[in-house]
Amino acid sequence: MAPWYAVQVFTGQEDKAVGLIGQTLTISGEENLVDEVFVPKRKTLTKQQGELVEGETALFPGYIMVVTSKVERLSALLGKVPAFTRLLGTDGMFTPLAEGEVAWICAFTQRKHRTVEMSEGFVEGGRVVVASGPLVGREALIKKVNRRKREATLELFIMGRTVEVKVGLSLVKKKQ
Template sequence: MAKSSLYVIQVTGGREEHARQLVLRVLPGVAEDCYTPAYEAMKKIHGEWKLCRGVLFPGYIFVQTSDPAALAHRLASVPAFTRLLGNSDDSFIPLTDDEVAWLNAFTNVETHVVEMSEGVIEGDRVLVTKGPLRGHEAQIARVDRHKRTAELEVHMFGRTKRVKVGLEIVRKRASA
């Protein structure tokens, strides 16, 4: 039996959950897990801040399988745009160990969600005090204090992508 790996399926942006449901219908016995990684962030809805979820990698769903050829074959019967990422010569490339390690380090393994982080700004440095971003401040490319999010630069799918995650800045002070 081949080793199970994590593969990425490109889908129409904004339709990740719909595509995931369709893929699950045609993949019994082929996929061990199929999910859309998400992130938590605070959003202001009708004047109140609420904890909401957003798609971590818009336009992609993730599938754990040991048979990518069968996966690709069955995707042809999905009535929506689905394309297993790989080379042009019909070989399918699983996520690298580094990419899987990044996902496992930031997302809750059961829910596949990057939970909300909390931090402070001291001078021009961001210091994360709790949450999955703690200890990973170097990956933060930009902080949007008004939207309570941070953008991370992460190497995923063979290129550098910017992903949005929740980051609440609870205090800001000038450096001494």
Template sequence: MWYVIQVLSGQEDKACELINLHAAGELSRDGRPVLKECFVPRYQVERKFHGQYRTLTRNLFPGYVIAVTNRVGELNDRLGRIPTFTRMLGSEKSFVPLDRSERAFINAFTTEKHRTIHLSKAVMEGDEVVVTEGPMIGREGWITEVNRRKGTARVEVNMFGRTINVEIGLAIVGRRPEK
């Protein structure tokens, strides 16, 4: 199961390192690993510096990391040993894993050990965005807003039990003439 861990914003990588240090490779009482994977979901974006474009990565969900485990109670016990703020999301009675559609959103764009959404490229056809390259091909309907200057698109998804707008990289590379 996938669980969301809230951490200090800007400290996602450090928190993931500490979680891996305290839980990865550790075995539970029944001999199974406590932690399968801990990752920070990211996306690529292009920025122009001194006339040249560079590909950068940004956090998809600032302030959150995702842990994959079947031993949530034992993982939570190990989180208590981490000196920085970490808290598993859930209700008062239990920790709530991501549901199938939330996992599917992340898995649609990433793979295990490589949790970065690659930059998509698109052209404008009138007022419509047509993705020509990258993971957003065929998913134009998900896009709610495009910021051409920043090279990003906002995508509305259900995540963490609510609807949120997520920013991903989308470079508009041209305009097709209207038909």
């Protein structure tokens, strides 16, 4: 499997950047340069006018992922994209995501659908029990729960730093 790289983009412009990279690949005749370009997302559930509405938001705001084994050519191509795109690296070297970071994203999402689905659970004896969704059996990853926003905060070490990531968690019933 080709290495995964994080590309910094303007926050809120992730989908637009993915589209522009795709267009630039096509125009340059480099469609085979990347295996996958995507915005890792999470499902959301919000209340609007008394109704629950499903949506999606970026899992890592301001970042997209690119899977390629030709990082130098990718870097040159990103210079042609008509938007801010910066391949992340350290000391002048482009740094791929670690195997554990890729494994985490792959465990919660699948190719062609890189969205973390909503989980459902309940509180039992003061602790969260997840009954369905990607967080089943992974309750230990949960650092905080915001019942009103229907989200759980997970703490991960990704892209070289500790990041708080919010994923959807709806607590549907409370057990005593």
